[in-house]
Amino acid sequence: MEWTEDRIEWMVDGKPVTIGLTRAGSGPQLLLLPALSSISTRHEMRPLQERLAAQYETLAIDWPGFGDLARPKVDWRPSLYRDFLRFVLSEIACPVATVAAGHGAGCAIAQSADAPSSTGRLCLLAPTWRGPLPTMTGKRMAMFQWLAKGVDVPVAGAALYRLNVNGPVIGMMIRGHVYSDPAWVTPERMAEKRKVTEAPGARYGSFRFVAGELDLFETRESWLDAARRVPETIALIYGERTPRKSKAEMAALAQLPGVSATVLPQGKLSFYEEYPEETAKAVLDALA
Numbered sequence: 053m054e055w056t057e058d059r060i061e062w063m064v065d066g067k068p069v070t071i072g073l074t075r076a077g078s079g080p081q082l083l084l085l086p087a088l089s090s091i092s093t094r095h096e097m098r099p100l101q102e103r104l105a106a107q108y109e110t111l112a113i114d115w116p117g118f119g120d121l122a123r124p125k126v127d128w129r130p131s132l133y134r135d136f137l138r139f140v141l142s143e144i145a146c147p148v149a150t151v152a153a154g155h156g157a158g159c160a161i162a163q164s165a166d167a168p169s170s171t172g173r174l175c176l177l178a179p180t181w182r183g184p185l186p187t188m189t190g191k192r193m194a195m196f197q198w199l200a201k202g203v204d205v206p207v208a209g210a211a212l213y214r215l216n217v218n219g220p221v222i223g224m225m226i227r228g229h230v231y232s233d234p235a236w237v238t239p240e241r242m243a244e245k246r247k248v249t250e251a252p253g254a255r256y257g258s259f260r261f262v263a264g265e266l267d268l269f270e271t272r273e274s275w276l277d278a279a280r281r282v283p284e285t286i287a288l289i290y291g292e293r294t295p296r297k298s299k300a301e302m303a304a305l306a307q308l309p310g311v312s313a314t315v316l317p318q319g320k321l322s323f324y325e326e327y328p329e330e331t332a333k334a335v336l337d338a339l340a
Contacts, residue, residue, distance in 0.1 A: 053076055053077065053102070053105060053106075054076065055074065055075070055076045056074070056075040056076070057072070057073075057074055058072075058073040058074070058075060059071065059072060059073065059121075060072075060073055060113070060140075060144065062116060062136065062139060064116060064132055064135075064136075065126055065127070065132075067124040067125075067126060068124070069116050069117075069123060069124055069126070070121050070122070071113065071114050071115075071116055071119060071121070072094055072113070072114045072119050072120060072121055073094070073111060073113045073114070073144070074094055074095075074097075074098070074101070074111070074112045074113075075109070075110065075111055075112075076101055076102070076105040076109075076110050077101075077104065077105025077106065077107070077108050077110045078108075078109050079107055079108045079109050080108055080109065080149075081108065081109045081110075081111065081145060081146060081147045081148060082104055082108040082109070082110045082111070082147055082148070082149050082150070082151055083111050083113070083140070083141075083145045083147040083149075083150045083151070083171070083172075084097045084100070084101055084104075084112040084113070084150075084151050084152075085113065085115070085150065085151070085152040085153065085156035085157075085159070085160060086114070086115065086118075086153055086154070086156055087153040087154025087155060087156055087178075087321070087322070088115055088118055088133075088154060088155040088156060088257075088261050088266060089118075089154065089258075089261060090216070090217050090222070090225075090248070090249050090254075090261070090262065091222065091225075091226075091230075091245040091248050091249060092115075092118055092154070092248070093114055093118065093119045093248055094112040094113055094114045094119065095112075095120070095244075096153075096322060096324075096325045097112040097151075097153075097324070097325075098112070099324075099325060099328035100151075100324045100325070100328045100331055100332055100335070102328070103328055103329065103332035104151075104332055104335065104336070107336065108148075111144070111145050111147075113140060113144070113145075115133065115136070115156065115257075116132065116133075116136050116257070117132075117253075117257025117258075117260075118254075118257050118258070119248075119251070120248055120251055121251060122251060122252040122253055123251065123252065123253035123254060123256065123257060124253055124256075125204065125253060125256055126256060126257075127204075127256075128256060128257045128260050128265075128266060129260075129265065129266070130266055130267065130268040133159050133266065133268070134159060134162060134163070134268070137159050137160070137163050138163065138167075138170075141163070141167075141170045141171065142170075147171065147172045148172040148173065148339075149171075149172040149173040149174070149175055149339050150164070150171040150172055150173070150174055150175070151177065151335060152174070152175070152176055153176075153177040153179075153322075153324060154177075154178060154180050154321065155180055155181070155261065155266065155267075155268075157174075157176040157177065157178075157179030157180070158179060158180065158267075158268045158269060158275065159268060160174055160176070161174065161176070161275070161278050161279050161282060161286075162268055162278050164282045164284075165278045165279070165281035165282050166281075168282065168283050168284065173284055173285075173287070173339060174282060174284070174286045174287065175286075175287040175289065175335055175338055175339065176286060176287065176288050176289070176305075177289050177290070177323070177324050177331070178289075178290045178291065178294060178298070178302065178320075178321050178322070178323060178324075179288070179290075179301075179302065179305065180301065180321075181267060181268065181269045181272070181275040181301065182264060182267055182269075182301070183261055183262055183263060183264030183265070183266065183267055184262050184264075185199075185262055185263050185264055186263075186264040186267070187297050187298065188297075192264060192270075196263040196264055196265070197263065197265060199212070199259065203255045203256060203259040203260075204256065212259070213254075213255035213258070216258075216259060216262060217246075217249040217258070219246070222242070222246060222249070223237075223242070226242075228295070229295050229298075229321050230320055230321050230322045231320060231322060231325075231326050232291065232293045232318055232319050232323070233318075233326065236326050272301060272304060275301075275305075276304065276305065276308060279305060279308055279310070279311065280308060280310065282310060283310075284310075285310055285311070285312050286305075286310060286311045286312070287312055287314070287335070287339070288302065288305055288306055288312065288313040288314070289313075289315075289316065289324075289331065289338070290302045290313075290319075290323065291315070291316050291317075291318055291319025291320055291321075291323035291327075292315055292316060292317050292318060292319070293318060293319060293320050294319070294320055294321060294323075298321065312338065314334045314337075314338065316330050316331070316334065318330075
């Protein structure tokens with residue numbers, strides 16, 4: 053199977069940003085949107101993309117401010133991610149379906165609610181709407197916004213960021229929330245995740261996500277209201293071992309009449325990376 057690595061140039065706040073795109077397969081087009089997190093890139097979709105590319109033309113794309121390429125210093129905010137997805141769907145992709153993970157799923161929901169034909173059918177993988185710190189505390193706090201802005205400060209901001217992405221913190225995050233099998237996180241895979249956090253400019257988007265500053269929705273109800281406005285049935289897939297608070301949000305989404313939910317017997321927030329065979333089957337069944 054042929055894989056093509058591409059680059060997209062996009063302007064944000066008057067600054068150019070280069071974004072990675074991976075293409076594979078042929079047939080009807082699927083857009084694959086990864087999660088937003090300190091260790092997320094389009095490459096987390098690779099195992100799933102390999103399987104979907106047997107039947108579809110697949111495009112896996114990084115979010116601006118994330119990925120494995122250098123990123124400019126930008127005040128990343130929710131509206132920019134809405135703008136970027138609109139740009140992708142008007143200039144880059146014309147999918148029959150969009151497969152979106154984590155916070156990327158929230159952007160896809162909002163876009164599909166406003167312009168249903170632009171995204172095609174939605175297939176959401178462990179969708180989230182609230183960043184890690186607000187999820188942990190159960191509320192937004194002014195201190196989180198201060199912390200998010202703090203990473204912009206030269207020297208001190210970089211030091212603050214390193215506290216959030218050092219080895220022990222990433223290890224704790226991966227074991228607690230991301231992957232269910234500790235043995236899956238080999239030293240090689242851990243090194244790959246650490247490398248993502250070291251890309252130039254990584255701290256500006258990453259820490260804003262952690263602080264909840266990239267949350268497109270302020271409440272569960274606003275998130276659910278957007279999902280209610282999506283005219284086609286939403287396919288929802290998540291793992292049985294999803295962390296409790298995030299799982300409660302997904303279960304609430306699953307209760308909507310326009311949502312068809314599949315709960316896999318294993319996996320946490322990145323179940324699609326850890327269990328791509330089972331995930332691909334669930335996605336293909338949902339889109340059949």
